[in-house]
Amino acid sequence: MITLKSAHEIELMRRAGKITAAARALAGEMVKPGVTTHEIDKAVYRFIKSQGAEPSFLNYSGYPASVCVSVNDEIIHGIPGPRVLKEGDIVSVDVGAYIGGFHGDCAATYPCGKISAEAQRLIDVTQQSFFEGIRFAREGQRLSDISAAVQKYVEDNGYSVVREYVGHGIGRKMHESPEVPNFGAPGHGPRLLRGMTIAVEPMVNAGGARRLEAPKRKKCRHVQRAGAAPEELAAKLRSSEIITNSELRKALAVYRGEHGNQDQEGSTLWQNPT
Numbered sequence: 001m002i003t004l005k006s007a008h009e010i011e012l013m014r015r016a017g018k019i020t021a022a023a024r025a026l027a028g029e030m031v032k033p034g035v036t037t038h039e040i041d042k043a044v045y046r047f048i049k050s051q052g053a054e055p056s057f058l059n060y061s062g063y064p065a066s067v068c069v070s071v072n073d074e075i076i077h078g079i080p081g082p083r084v085l086k087e088g089d090i091v092s093v094d095v096g097a098y099i100g101g102f103h104g105d106c107a108a109t110y111p112c113g114k115i116s117a118e119a120q121r122l123i124d125v126t127q128q129s130f131f132e133g134i135r136f137a138r139e140g141q142r143l144s145d146i147s148a149a150v151q152k153y154v155e156d157n158g159y160s161v162v163r164e165y166v167g168h169g170i171g172r173k174m175h176e177s178p179e180v181p182n183f184g185a186p187g188h189g190p191r192l193l194r195g196m197t198i199a200v201e202p203m204v205n206a207g208g209a210r211r212l213e214a215p216k217r218k219k220c221r222h223v224q225r226a227g228a229a230p231e232e233l234a235a236k237l238r239s240s241e242i243i244t245n246s247e248l249r250k251a252l253a254v255y256r257g258e259h260g261n262q263d264q265e266g267s268t269l270w271q272n273p274t
Contacts, residue, residue, distance in 0.1 A: 024108055026047050036081070048097045063077075071091050142188055145186045150202050169198050
């Protein structure tokens with residue numbers, strides 16, 4: 001069942017979304033050669049907790065971390081661990097935060113150091129496909145209008161969309177109805193209504209693909225997807241006020257200064273720019 005949110009509930013979701021976006025930005029800044037995916041996870045966990053929120057992903061269906069970090073040919077649900085990021089990697093970071101009874105959820109793909117032109121193009125096309133879909137996220141449109149726009153842009157640029165995994169509704173639960181595929185003909189599915197909240201999540205392939213399963217953990221499988229692409233593809237945050245990108249960057253800078261870039265054991269995770 002699709003749940004419509006009130007104006008007040010939307011404002012509560014905005015608060016969760018701002019914390020999630022800030023956590024994602026923090027993770028993106030840490031995508032550098034020599035950093036482990038575990039270090040990114042620990043930093044995201046500390047930041048979300050510092051905002052009075054809870055990591056949405058931690059222990060969700062048995063997931064053991066606060067962030068999904070998927071590298072190169074991994075599409076989603078990459079489990080953080082000892083993997084060291086290398087120059088030329090492309091790194092997808094997916095983050096969620098829960099506060100005030102609602103979840104936020106967002107993801108982005110970042111270059112690690114200098115990457116190939118083809119890898120950068122894959123990132124750019126994927127990002128723009130999101131905005132192509134968002135153009136149709138308007139009251140009165142059909143859900144598949146979003147899906148069709150994503151698919152058309154991706155395929156017009158020579159790539160393919162992932163069909164096994166989709167976007168979703170979001171609110172008091174991390175995953176709500178409706179599902180939001182990245183493919184399909186326009187003019188189908190539920191009509192978009194005021195108060196609907198959805199996560200549009202384009203996932204794009206360069207080359208073919210095959211399914212891989214990560215090791216089982218407590219009877220829970222976290223599925224990843226590996227493609228045949230080359231290795232080279234290898235005070236406002238807590239309020240309901242609108243926050244600008246500039247303010248978001250300043251909030252992160254304050255957080256970095258106050259927390260000294262140290263994990264709980266005192267080892268350095270990343271350095272402030274000089």
